[in-house]
Amino acid sequence: MTEKRNIHALIEKEAPSLNNLLDPNDVKEFKAMTAELRDTWTKKQVFRTETEMRMSVLQDMKYPTKAAKYWQCVREQNVFLENLMSLSFECRRNEAKVKWLEKKVESETDEYKLEKYKIDLDEARYGLANMQLVAKDRMREIKLWSALKKEFNDGSFDTKDVNKHQLESYHHIMKNKAETLTSGSSQPEVFNVLGQLKTIERVKKSGEMIYNKKEQISHDLGAKEK
Numbered sequence: 001m002t003e004k005r006n007i008h009a010l011i012e013k014e015a016p017s018l019n020n021l022l023d024p025n026d027v028k029e030f031k032a033m034t035a036e037l038r039d040t041w042t043k044k045q046v047f048r049t050e051t052e053m054r055m056s057v058l059q060d061m062k063y064p065t066k067a068a069k070y071w072q073c074v075r076e077q078n079v080f081l082e083n084l085m086s087l088s089f090e091c092r093r094n095e096a097k098v099k100w101l102e103k104k105v106e107s108e109t110d111e112y113k114l115e116k117y118k119i120d121l122d123e124a125r126y127g128l129a130n131m132q133l134v135a136k137d138r139m140r141e142i143k144l145w146s147a148l149k150k151e152f153n154d155g156s157f158d159t160k161d162v163n164k165h166q167l168e169s170y171h172h173i174m175k176n177k178a179e180t181l182t183s184g185s186s187q188p189e190v191f192n193v194l195g196q197l198k199t200i201e202r203v204k205k206s207g208e209m210i211y212n213k214k215e216q217i218s219h220d221l222g223a224k225e226k
Helices: 007-021 024-030 034-043 050-057 066-107 111-151 165-178 187-206 211-225
Strands: none
Touching: 007 024, 007 034, 007 111, 024 034, 024 050, 050 111, 066 111, 066 165, 165 187
């Protein structure tokens, strides 16, 4: 797989064609930079770093509890899983295209068509290398989300039902939002934040969303039906 992602040969092969785009001095400098450019392409940031995941995505004001952070990790990881699967299908199509173009290059006798197939083949190979690089970084982030899930899962909350943590987490979130309201905040914003905060506090006080209470009611009803 590492060899497949090596685009040094592709860069070197394409360099002469850049004469159509760049002046001779720029082409010369581009050729001299091929090793550096391959290094840049290989280590470029594709998706978020762990720092960005912790500080931007899982920031404390928006996800104030370990449960909230855990369940956001689940959402983020799932997005990357779905995108990785879609990319896998796209990669398979591109690999089939590469094989088809290789056969066309071997058998084509028309000079113009042959040149076109060669260009298409180089482009498809470069596209395949890019897909493999993206897939590698998607997998990196999937593994990081997995590690973060384990870190936040301290056994204090339900990891099967996302709804069970949300009342408490939303309470923290709305209190954080309420603290940021100022005299310059819009009326709809104030109405929305304070409305949610008061509703959460009422629901918590009434106990209408206490799960063990609901489970007991269901159990009692089931017992009566028998």
